[in-house]
Amino acid sequence: MAGGPEPVEGDEQHDQHSSVPESGVLGDIPERPERLRASGGLGSRRPLPTFPDRLDKPDEISDASVRQPSADRSALIQQMAASVVLRPDGTFDVPVKLTYAGAQGAREWIAAAQDPDYVLREAELHLVEGFFSELRADVDEIIEFGPGDGYKAAQIVGRLAQHDLRYTAFDSSNELLDAARLTLSEVRDKKGELNLQLEFLTLDLEDPTAIASTKRPSRGDGETVGMLLGQTLGNPTNEGRVNMLRNIHARLPENGQLLIGVALVPDDQKTIEQTLTAYRAESQQRQSLIALEHLGVADAGKLDIVWDDASNTVVGHFTFDQDVTVAGTALSFRRGQKAQVLNSHRFTETELVQLLNDTGFHDVKVMKSASFPYALASARVVEKENAS
Numbered sequence: 046m047a048g049g050p051e052p053v054e055g056d057e058q059h060d061q062h063s064s065v066p067e068s069g070v071l072g073d074i075p076e077r078p079e080r081l082r083a084s085g086g087l088g089s090r091r092p093l094p095t096f097p098d099r100l101d102k103p104d105e106i107s108d109a110s111v112r113q114p115s116a117d118r119s120a121l122i123q124q125m126a127a128s129v130v131l132r133p134d135g136t137f138d139v140p141v142k143l144t145y146a147g148a149q150g151a152r153e154w155i156a157a158a159q160d161p162d163y164v165l166r167e168a169e170l171h172l173v174e175g176f177f178s179e180l181r182a183d184v185d186e187i188i189e190f191g192p193g194d195g196y197k198a199a200q201i202v203g204r205l206a207q208h209d210l211r212y213t214a215f216d217s218s219n220e221l222l223d224a225a226r227l228t229l230s231e232v233r234d235k236k237g238e239l240n241l242q243l244e245f246l247t248l249d250l251e252d253p254t255a256i257a258s259t260k261r262p263s264r265g266d267g268e269t270v271g272m273l274l275g276q277t278l279g280n281p282t283n284e285g286r287v288n289m290l291r292n293i294h295a296r297l298p299e300n301g302q303l304l305i306g307v308a309l310v311p312d313d314q315k316t317i318e319q320t321l322t323a324y325r326a327e328s329q330q331r332q333s334l335i336a337l338e339h340l341g342v343a344d345a346g347k348l349d350i351v352w353d354d355a356s357n358t359v360v361g362h363f364t365f366d367q368d369v370t371v372a373g374t375a376l377s378f379r380r381g382q383k384a385q386v387l388n389s390h391r392f393t394e395t396e397l398v399q400l401l402n403d404t405g406f407h408d409v410k411v412m413k414s415a416s417f418p419y420a421l422a423s424a425r426v427v428e429k430e431n432a433s
């Protein structure tokens with residue numbers, strides 16, 4: 046799926062023996078922490094939130110090549126069309142972040158993330174719990190970038206054995222921010238003894254202009270932990286990844302920590318094939334096409350999902366089989382043109398450490414999953430003048 050939960054290599058999704066990994070399967074992860082109470086249950090699976098469905102009404106098609114959006118969808122479509130970039134090689138780049146936009150994008154992502162076959166969700170959570178279990182100080186604040194539905198944060202917050210905590214989330218999808226607000230509010234309501242202050246802010250982490258326009262928060266007495274989970278860093282272009290990390294760096298206090306979960310380059314061809322099989326599943330393909338669906342052109346061609354060896358990336362190309370124009374925008378596609386709608390870069394450990402160092406994060410520690418080509422890295426924020 047383009048922007049949805051990353052399919053898991055090894056296709057454990059279809060392997061009866063590996064639904065949710067058993068405790069300890071993921072390597073040297075300590076048992077559930079002193080600092081985390083084994084209360085569980087908070088923020089667990091629950092009905093999907095309902096979003097206004099006015100954005101999901103089908104387009105009115107008045108002409109074979111011009112798709113007319115209903116009036117309510119126009120603003121979203123204008124915004125999406127403006128984000129589609131024509132590269133010098135003639136391919137359109139449809140940013141993966143667009144797949145989360147609108148009610149449909151949020152709903153599809155949440156449904157896929159809640160699929161019991163999507164084992165990476167619990168596997169990554171287990172690594173994150175291991176990290177929190179080893180912290181020696183109380184956590185003042187968790188700042189999450191791209192929280193999705195807030196499930197992972199709810200599990201962590203629900204188990205922290207302390208009385209005061211701030212949780213702040215940044216996301217480009219207002220609908221996913223709403224879902225995260227709902228999830229974290231439930232935790233606050235259930236954990237009466239926890240003074241949990243919540244804040245949810247709209248931000249495009251790939252926007253370079255948002256880097257300098259923020260004021261770095263000051264340090265508290267305890268730890269501030271930033272989180273960018275679920276392979277979110279793998280979806281933007283190279284430039285977008287740098288902007289994402291710089292935006293995050295600017296929003297964490299000096300010496301604050303960042304936890305970042307990424308998919309690693311698979312070791313062998315078999316794993317690559319299994320990864321592609323997972324991405325080619327019907328539901329995943331539907332998710333990859335959400336942005337084109339919003340633009341009303343998802344039926345005007347065919348999607349191919351391939352592994353690009355040169356860039357270690359799962360790539361989805363949509364090839365148009367007819368000329369088509371998105372009404373009310375300057376965006377049009379010609380027969381034979383391609384649009385890249387899926388970009389899921391796999392990292393080497395060295396590359397991840399280098400990228401974090403280049404964007405102002407130091408003291409990088411990488412915890413690898415024993416079950417999947419997946420890693421959780423922690424790193425500390427160093428302001429430029431203090432960086433060695």
Ligand SMILES: C[S@@+](CC[C@H](N)C(=O)[O-])C[C@H]1O[C@@H](n2cnc3c(N)ncnc32)[C@H](O)[C@@H]1O
Nearest residue numbers: 142145191192193216217218249250251274275
């Ligand atoms: C793959 S989901 C991961 C969700 C959650 N962190 C998890 O691990 O389950 C990506 C999340 O990042 C958000 N996101 C993606 N690109 C973004 C961008 N450029 N700026 C802000 N948020 C973005 C999406 O809206 C979504 O909430």
